[in-house]
Amino acid sequence: xxxxxxxxxxxxxxxxxxxxxxxxxxxxxxxxxxxxxxxxxxxxxxxxxxxxxxxxxxxxxxxxxxxxxxxxxxxxxxxxxxxxxxxxxxxxxxxxxxxxxxxxxxxxxxxxxxxxxxxxxxxxxxxxxxxxxxxxxxxxxxxxxxxxxxxxxxxxxxxxxxxxxxxxxxxxxxxxxxxxxxxxxxxxxxxxxxxxxxxxxxxxxxxxxxxxxxxxxxxxxxxxxxxxxxxxxxxxxxxxxxxxxxxxxxxxxxxxxxxxxxxxxxxxxxxxxxxxxxxxxxxxxxxxxxxxxxxxxxxxxxxx
Amino acid sequence: xxxxxxxxxxxxxxxxxxxxxxxxxxxxxxxxxxxxxxxxxxxxxxxxxxxxxxxxxxxxxxxxxxxxxxxxxxxxxxxxxxxxxxxxxxxxxxxxxxxxxxxxxxxxxxxxxxxxxxxxxxxxxxxxxxxxxxxxxxxxxxxxxxxxxxxxxxxxxxxxxxxxxxxxxxxxxxxxxxxxxxxxxxxxxxxxxxxxxxxxxxxxxxxxxxxxxxxxxxxxxxxxxxxxxxxxxxxxxxxxxxxxxxxxxxxxxxxxxxxxxxxxxxxxxxxxxxxxxxxxxxxxxxxxxxxxxxxxxxxxxxxxxxxxxxxxxxxxxxxxxxxxx
Numbered sequence: 001x002x003x004x005x006x007x008x009x010x011x012x013x014x015x016x017x018x019x020x021x022x023x024x025x026x027x028x029x030x031x032x033x034x035x036x037x038x039x040x041x042x043x044x045x046x047x048x049x050x051x052x053x054x055x056x057x058x059x060x061x062x063x064x065x066x067x068x069x070x071x072x073x074x075x076x077x078x079x080x081x082x083x084x085x086x087x088x089x090x091x092x093x094x095x096x097x098x099x100x101x102x103x104x105x106x107x108x109x110x111x112x113x114x115x116x117x118x119x120x121x122x123x124x125x126x127x128x129x130x131x132x133x134x135x136x137x138x139x140x141x142x143x144x145x146x147x148x149x150x151x152x153x154x155x156x157x158x159x160x161x162x163x164x165x166x167x168x169x170x171x172x173x174x175x176x177x178x179x180x181x182x183x184x185x186x187x188x189x190x191x192x193x194x195x196x197x198x199x200x201x202x203x204x205x206x207x208x209x210x211x212x213x214x215x216x217x218x219x220x221x222x223x224x225x226x227x228x229x230x231x232x233x234x235x236x237x238x239x240x241x242x243x244x245x246x247x248x249x250x251x252x253x254x255x256x257x258x259x260x261x262x263x264x265x266x267x268x269x270x271x272x273x274x275x276x277x278x279x280x281x282x283x284x285x286x287x288x289x290x291x292x293x294x295x296x297x298x299x300x301x302x303x304x
Numbered sequence: 305x306x307x308x309x310x311x312x313x314x315x316x317x318x319x320x321x322x323x324x325x326x327x328x329x330x331x332x333x334x335x336x337x338x339x340x341x342x343x344x345x346x347x348x349x350x351x352x353x354x355x356x357x358x359x360x361x362x363x364x365x366x367x368x369x370x371x372x373x374x375x376x377x378x379x380x381x382x383x384x385x386x387x388x389x390x391x392x393x394x395x396x397x398x399x400x401x402x403x404x405x406x407x408x409x410x411x412x413x414x415x416x417x418x419x420x421x422x423x424x425x426x427x428x429x430x431x432x433x434x435x436x437x438x439x440x441x442x443x444x445x446x447x448x449x450x451x452x453x454x455x456x457x458x459x460x461x462x463x464x465x466x467x468x469x470x471x472x473x474x475x476x477x478x479x480x481x482x483x484x485x486x487x488x489x490x491x492x493x494x495x496x497x498x499x500x501x502x503x504x505x506x507x508x509x510x511x512x513x514x515x516x517x518x519x520x521x522x523x524x525x526x527x528x529x530x531x532x533x534x535x536x537x538x539x540x541x542x543x544x545x546x547x548x549x550x551x552x553x554x555x556x557x558x559x560x561x562x563x564x565x566x567x568x569x570x571x572x573x574x575x576x577x578x579x580x581x582x583x584x585x586x587x588x589x590x591x592x593x594x595x596x597x598x599x600x601x602x603x604x605x606x607x608x609x610x611x612x613x614x615x616x617x618x619x620x621x622x623x624x625x626x627x628x629x
Contacts, residue, residue, distance in 0.1 A: 139315070143319060146604055146608050147604060148559065148560050148563030148564070150563055150564065150567070151563045151600065154581075154585075155327075155330050156330065158330075158585045159330045235446050238446055239448055242448045242567070242570075243567065243582060245585070255448075258449060258452065262571075265452060265455065265456055266455070266460060266467060273452055274452075274456070277446075277449040277452065280446060281444060281445055281446070281449065284445075284446070285440070285441065285444040288440055288444050289440070
């Protein structure tokens with residue numbers, strides 16, 4: 001990556017100030033800070049799961065079928081305490097939840113990165129090129145958004161089969177349109193500004209104007225949508241897994257764990273389904289709290 | 305206006321055709337239905353006969369052409385599992401899902417409108433804040449988990465309501481309705497609540513912002529100055545103005561409600577269209593899956609078309625800008 005010579009228009013100081021002001025504004029609301037903290041803890045815990053989980057729930061050497069369906073707080077054959085109980089295979093639920101969180105978060109984040117990149121490119125291109133191309137693309141986006149994402153993803157997955165990569169692929173297909181619409185909206189506003197006119201006067205190549213000048217200025221609203229969509233992707237993935245069309249049994253996400261616990265719930269063994277669900281809900285709420293605050297902080301109309 | 309209408313309808317037809325291609329392609333990848341239909345120890349001759357009977361030995365384009373021609377005539381094949389036309393299988397389940405969706409929609413409105421108006425009238429108050437926080441919760445909770453929790457609380461622990469199934473139904477005009485019997489209603493409470501939760505949060509948000517907007521208008525101040533009572537202001541001025549966006553959103557969200565019934569019906573073993581889709585996917589019952597998807601597509605396209613046309617009728621700016629484009 002070769003950096004182009006720094007232009008005087010992009011002095012570093014004001015930019016840092018804006019970031020600081022925005023950070024200060026974000027902190028003003030306690031619920032957003034709590035959300036962010038929970039999210040950070042969740043990410044760290046998910047990353048460290050193999051090292052901090054009491055056992056590896058998918059290593060058959062470490063689990064004992066004699067431990068199955070123990071209520072929370074029971075002692076396992078190995079002498080460990082299963083604080084959240086065990087499932088039908090004798091796995092410690094706390095460990096299963098930590099590993100599940102890892103899969104749920106990585107599916108959510110990967111989806112958003114890929115779908116965001118595709119959607120943002122399509123959206124900014126539509127606004128910049130305009131004409132027939134824009135009309136066709138936006139019509140597709142409208143149609144896409146009119147259809148419930150759960151149905152599209154369900155059909156795609158029943159065609160592809162199970163697998164983490166397939167889930168991500170299906171979620172990307174479902175989600176790109178949200179970014180395309182958001183980015184096009186902000187790009188339409190940006191293209192009318194003077195700096196784009198200046199770029200054209202300088203006769204910069206179009207792709208360079210598009211990716212180096214227009215796209216970076218459309219990022220703030222994109223961040224807001226992306227945050228909320230991480231929650232959306234995790235929710236959708238867990239719903240699909242619950243319906244039996246998501247991740248494989250060997251790599252269970254939180255949704256998969258809930259689905260496995262579902263059949264035991266009617267007989268009163270609540271912990272298998274309830275605790276993964278609590279984890280899922282806490283993470284989703286944390287993301288939504290952060291997203292809610294970012295929407296206000298990053299909106300130039302509201303910040304003045 | 306006529307030109308706009310024709311173009312819109314033409315677009316809708318094109319969308320349906322595109323969806324037909326996609327659905328056909330996706331379902332073609334679903335797997336070989338013969339494997340699901342025949343017992344594992346059937347011989348080659350039985351297999352070949354089954355393949356020929358289902359038309360699976362013909363070239364792909366021929367299968368698609370035939371599929372499209374039959375679909376236009378309303379014949380979407382015979383269900384592999386039930387042995388009757390797929391469209392009939394779907395129609396048998398349709399009233400169940402519609403009934404549940406309508407019930408859920410009414411529930412969402414009954415919960416959402418009053419709470420939204422209260423939150424909008426007193427934005428900073430404890431009640432207002434609690435309601436808005438509750439609506440964030442409603443957006444965040446996964447429907448299937450809410451369903452599980454409701455079963456755990458009301459069916460397993462308290463044993464007040466049934467955990468699944470449809471209960472007693474009454475036949476009216478050839479369709480079974482559960483809302484006409486007490487037992488059926490009891491079976492409907494939990495699924496409908498689960499389905500309604502997300503929409504109720506949406507209604508709360510829309511009503512809240514609508515009410516806040518209306519509250520700052522002059523006519524509310526004049527109504528107050530005139531000495532109108534609290535209820536008169538709410539019912540005459542606020543409620544009516546807030547209803548416009550609510551009705552719009554509910555129209556658009558009804559389709560989403562039908563789609564989400566897939567999840568809710570699976571949890572509660574509620575024998576509707578959504579449960580049919582899941583079980584048909586699992587049993588590789590291709591015609592039923594195709595019928596479900598095409599039916600849903602047509603429904604969505606028609607809903608969108610009607611909404612667009614209504615907007616064009618109501619707002620001249622839309623059709624003028626479209627015509628000049």
